[in-house]
Amino acid sequence: MSEINHKTVEKKQLIKAVLFALFLSILILISAVLPAEYGIDPTGTGKLFGFNKLHISEDTKNLLESRIQKTYPLIKMEKAGSGPEVKRPLEADNPATKKQFAEREDTIEVIVPAGKGIEYKIYMLKYGKMKYEWSTDKGTVYLDFHGEVKQEKPANDTYFESYTLAYSNNMVGTFLAPYEGKHGWFFRNEGDKDITVTLKLKGQYSI
Numbered sequence: 595m596s597e598i599n600h601k602t603v604e605k606k607q608l609i610k611a612v613l614f615a616l617f618l619s620i621l622i623l624i625s626a627v628l629p630a631e632y633g634i635d636p637t638g639t640g641k642l643f644g645f646n647k648l649h650i651s652e653d654t655k656n657l658l659e660s661r662i663q664k665t666y667p668l669i670k671m672e673k674a675g676s677g678p679e680v681k682r683p684l685e686a687d688n689p690a691t692k693k694q695f696a697e698r699e700d701t702i703e704v705i706v707p708a709g710k711g712i713e714y715k716i717y718m719l720k721y722g723k724m725k726y727e728w729s730t731d732k733g734t735v736y737l738d739f740h741g742e743v744k745q746e747k748p749a750n751d752t753y754f755e756s757y758t759l760a761y762s763n764n765m766v767g768t769f770l771a772p773y774e775g776k777h778g779w780f781f782r783n784e785g786d787k788d789i790t791v792t793l794k795l796k797g798q799y800s801i
Contacts, residue, residue: 664734669761673756674756675756676753680751680752683743685745685746685773687773691719691774695798695799698795698798698799699794699795699796700793700794700796702793704791704792705788706783706789706790707788708789709783709784709786711736711782712780713778713781714781714793715742716776716777716795716801717775717799717801718741718774718798719798720771720772722770722797723768723770724769724771724798725795725797726765726767726768726769726793726794726796727765728764728765728779728791728792729763729765730789730790731790733787734761734763734785735762735763735782735789736761736781737760737761737762738758739756739758739778740755740757740779741754741755741771741772741773741776741778742775742777743773744774
């Protein structure tokens with residue numbers, strides 16, 4: 595009989611130990627893990643013991659990531675515009691038209707796929723004016739703000755002039771078109787997630 599009672603006691607102790615461990619794990623989950631990892635504090639113990647201070651929100655994470663300094667390749671002057679073998683079109687020196695496009699204002703979202711590049715351009719007459727502002731929803735993109743001359747007979751090698759080359763997540767400026775043609779941005783996303791660029795334009799141009 596003593597042997598049977600001994601086995602029964604061990605079984606009860608084991609069950610109690612398992613239940614206690616389960617209760618303890620749930621208690622730790624509710625009071626510490628949820629407040630610290632997810633900002634969820636149903637019982638208020640996270641605030642009481644300070645575990646909720648360990649939680650970092652998504653906005654804070656994005657802010658911290660944006661403040662981490664990253665080194666980007668040095669951009670050389672030679673990268674600005676067409677190579678010396680591409681001749682500047684004669685049309686670039688055409689006189690400006692007497693009348694410009696009517697002033698307009700637009701906001702455009704451009705999705706730059708991960709690991710790829712994309713262009714967005716507008717059409718401007720010579721000496722047309724424009725203000726622009728753009729920013730990314732996250733991360734940094736490589737950009738080439740440039741223009742292409744309108745030609746009567748387009749050549750095989752397109753001539754273009756770069757106005758700005760940089761790595762950035764935001765830029766604001768004013769622009770005076772040096773010639774009639776297409777002017778705009780090439781954005782390249784070197785990250786592993788898609789980036790949305792929001793462009794705000796105001797001036798004398800046509801889309």
